[in-house]
Amino acid sequence: xxxxxxxxxxxxxAAIREAATRLIARHGYExxxxxxxxxxxxxxxxxxxxxxxxxxxxxxxxxxxxxxxLLAAWRTERLPASRPAxxxxxxxxxxxxxxxxxxxDAVFLSYMELRALDPxxxxxxxxxxxxYEADLTAIxxxxxxxxxxxxxxPRVAARAIIAxxxxxxxxxxxxxxxxxxxxxxxxxGLVSGSVGLVAAPARERTCSTxx
Numbered sequence: 001x002x003x004x005x006x007x008x009x010x011x012x013x014a015a016i017r018e019a020a021t022r023l024i025a026r027h028g029y030e031x032x033x034x035x036x037x038x039x040x041x042x043x044x045x046x047x048x049x050x051x052x053x054x055x056x057x058x059x060x061x062x063x064x065x066x067x068x069x070l071l072a073a074w075r076t077e078r079l080p081a082s083r084p085a086x087x088x089x090x091x092x093x094x095x096x097x098x099x100x101x102x103x104x105d106a107v108f109l110s111y112m113e114l115r116a117l118d119p120x121x122x123x124x125x126x127x128x129x130x131x132y133e134a135d136l137t138a139i140x141x142x143x144x145x146x147x148x149x150x151x152x153x154p155r156v157a158a159r160a161i162i163a164x165x166x167x168x169x170x171x172x173x174x175x176x177x178x179x180x181x182x183x184x185x186x187x188x189g190l191v192s193g194s195v196g197l198v199a200a201p202a203r204e205r206t207c208s209t210x211x
Contacts, residue, residue, distance in 0.1 A: 025105035060121040067128035085143030150196030
């Protein structure tokens with residue numbers, strides 16, 4: 001059955017997505033019922049099915065939107081391959097932290113409920129995840145090839161870095177004692193150290209006139 005058209009329909013669909021994200025993050029995908037979701041949004045169960053025919057369609061839609069938003073945002077910030085790998089790696093690190101911190105529930109779904117997808121939906125979402133991971137892998141491979149980064153296996157390193165950065169969402173609180181900018185700095189220090197990239201002290205980076 002077709003979705004309702006118009007601004008009211010778009011607002012209702014957005015409300016359904018928001019409520020589904022919140023409920024799944026709090027209670028898990030298996031515990032979510034269409035009736036409970038409809039009640040949370042304030043629509044009838046029949047109306048809910050006009051937007052999402054199944055619970056699986058809701059989950060797949062949420063994960064797909066999350067990944068498309070991530071990839072679109074990353075495309076606007078990533079540096080060209082001609083730039084040094086360490087600089088590109090810092091850009092990726094800071095972007096990943098900044099993009100994910102305010103999306104705690106969506107990130108939880110993207111990782112913890114991926115297993116609940118049927119094979120067709122899993123393959124589609126996994127392809128989007130691999131596209132994002134491939135960009136980081138390429139950065140690390142370029143750095144390893146140029147000798148600016150020390151990495152044994154760029155693919156494994158990329159997965160480890162993404163896992164570490166994404167893990168921030170399990171503990172970070174916006175009202176906590178550490179600001180988002182400081183978190184970026186701390187995690188960039190962790191990532192740079194893990195790939196053998198250690199910034200020189202400021203006094204050593206200062207240019208001096210040759211004797």
